[in-house]
Amino acid sequence: MTASGKVYALVDCNNFYVSCERVFNPALEGRPVVVLSNNDGCAVARSNEVKALGVPMGAPWFQLKDLAKQHGIVALSSNYTLYADMSNRVMTILRDFSPHVEVYSIDESFLCLDGLAGLWKSYDALGQAIRQRVRQWVGLPVCVGIAPSKTLSKLANHLAKKKPEFNGVCDLTTLTEAELCRYFSALDVGKVWGVGRQIAKRLSYLGIDTVQTLRDAEPKLMRQHFGVVMERTCNELRGLSCLSLEEVLPPKKQIVSSRSFGTMVTRPDELREAVSSYMARAAEKLRHERSICGAIHVFVQTNRFRQQDAQYHNGVTIPLTEATSDTRRMTAAALYGLRRIYRPGYSYKKAGVMLLDLIPETVRQASLFREPDERSEKVMQVLDGLNRDYGRNTLYLASCGIQQRWSMLAQNRSPRYTTRWDELPTAKA
DNA sequence: TCTGGGGTCCTAGGACCC
DNA sequence: TCTGGGGTCCTAGGACCC
Numbered sequence: 001m002t003a004s005g006k007v008y009a010l011v012d013c014n015n016f017y018v019s020c021e022r023v024f025n026p027a028l029e030g031r032p033v034v035v036l037s038n039n040d041g042c043a044v045a046r047s048n049e050v051k052a053l054g055v056p057m058g059a060p061w062f063q064l065k066d067l068a069k070q071h072g073i074v075a076l077s078s079n080y081t082l083y084a085d086m087s088n089r090v091m092t093i094l095r096d097f098s099p100h101v102e103v104y105s106i107d108e109s110f111l112c113l114d115g116l117a118g119l120w121k122s123y124d125a126l127g128q129a130i131r132q133r134v135r136q137w138v139g140l141p142v143c144v145g146i147a148p149s150k151t152l153s154k155l156a157n158h159l160a161k162k163k164p165e166f167n168g169v170c171d172l173t174t175l176t177e178a179e180l181c182r183y184f185s186a187l188d189v190g191k192v193w194g195v196g197r198q199i200a201k202r203l204s205y206l207g208i209d210t211v212q213t214l215r216d217a218e219p220k221l222m223r224q225h226f227g228v229v230m231e232r233t234c235n236e237l238r239g240l241s242c243l244s245l246e247e248v249l250p251p252k253k254q255i256v257s258s259r260s261f262g263t264m265v266t267r268p269d270e271l272r273e274a275v276s277s278y279m280a281r282a283a284e285k286l287r288h289e290r291s292i293c294g295a296i297h298v299f300v301q302t303n304r305f306r307q308q309d310a311q312y313h314n315g316v317t318i319p320l321t322e323a324t325s326d327t328r329r330m331t332a333a334a335l336y337g338l339r340r341i342y343r344p345g346y347s348y349k350k351a352g353v354m355l356l357d358l359i360p361e362t363v364r365q366a367s368l369f370r371e372p373d374e375r376s377e378k379v380m381q382v383l384d385g386l387n388r389d390y391g392r393n394t395l396y397l398a399s400c401g402i403q404q405r406w407s408m409l410a411q412n413r414s415p416r417y418t419t420r421w422d423e424l425p426t427a428k429a
Numbered sequence: 430t431c432t433g434g435g436g437t438c439c440t441a442g443g444a445c446c447c
Numbered sequence: 448t449c450t451g452g453g454g455t456c457c458t459a460g461g462a463c464c465c
Contacts, residue, residue: 037432062430197462198463229439229462254437307430
């Protein structure tokens with residue numbers, strides 16, 4: 001099935017966060033391990049042992065504590081610094097295998113394999129070589145799915161992970177129609193990329209429950225029922241490539257920074273600290289993107305899970321008179337917004353900022369009312385430089401506060417082994 | 430006690446214009 | 448009694464992804 005002549009590989013790391021932890025702590029091998037979300041809230045990565053216990057993705061940790069005690073589940077706080085660095089190492093290796101790589105998320109990439117068939121005995125051999133090298137050089141297990149469309153390569157990857165007969169690499173281009181039909185008939189339609197819970201339910205009303213029945217559905221009819229996206233998905237399932245590789249990621253359209261608090265926050269000064277801190281982070285990302293923003297959205301909310309508490313959530317968008325990436329001006333706007341939405345008497349659980357109307361800094365429009373501020377750019381360069389070279393929070397605005405009593409929980413975080421000299425792993429003789 | 434964070438795309442509906 | 452039609456733009460909300 002190579003109707004379009006395209007061939008894509010999807011390389012996906014197995015249980016990525018858990019596998020990263022195991023590289024540096026081999027004692028975790030073979031044990032049930034979860035990595036928790038920010039604030040140690042939910043299980044966002046599960047080892048196979050934990051999946052076998054029936055723990056779903058996103059399960060709240062506090063609900064798992066009994067099960068954890070019973071089976072000795074190890075729970076780790078997330079260590080994004082480590083995961084990001086490990087991810088970069090994997091992606092660097094993948095670029096050796098194909099000149100066309102789309103880094104799709106922290107743990108998966110699409111590779112275009114067009115024209116590479118001649119270099120290898122088979123696509124399967126190429127896939128195995130990728131697995132072997134990533135395992136040897138970075139220590140992480142990956143699986144590879146190969147198919148004539150991105151949507152199919154996702155499914156191929158799923159099969160590579162679940163079906164031992166593929167040994168970690170599933171090349172759909174070598175399967176017969178009958179074999180494809182057999183695998184796809186056994187797969188829930190919800191496994192298809194782009195089919196979530198709601199759409200799966202609606203598909204079910206039409207008698208479409210498996211990947212195979214969606215593949216057999218008429219694309220034009222799917223368009224009438226669900227829109228252009230589903231029509232595309234349907235065509236992709238038939239081996240007609242509709243989604244191309246996006247090698248250069250387009251500039252972001254918005255940047256969000258938000259966190260749940262480690263404790264309930266009632267005092268306005270603590271909310272101000274949190275919003276200032278989140279804004280510092282968002283502004284840093286903005287400058288890294290080489291963009292400036294034209295508006296800022298601030299929001300606060302109480303704990304929606306505590307129905308017995310008085311609930312309040314609100315947000316406000318503050319347009320800026322002039323697009324900027326200066327943390328100080330953005331923080332001032334955010335704190336102004338916060339004053340407008342803050343209501344006393346509530347226990348707040350979360351706050352955040354969103355940067356909107358982003359444009360590249362090169363198209364900055366001169367303001368009618370202000371001279372261009374070159375000093376601002378210099379100050380931000382110094383700020384970013386210090387925080388890059390000496391660690392985050394070396395230099396920050398006083399409004400971010402010092403104690404940060406509200407900051408999130410991370411009670412069991414591993415060292416940043418690969419990015420901090422003072423946290424390098426040590427080898428015992 | 431304890432329930433994540435950061436994105437994108439599409440669509441429907443309202444405002445507005447001629 | 449009778450009350451256009453078509454187009455664009457914007458926004459909010461929903462759905463999806465990892």
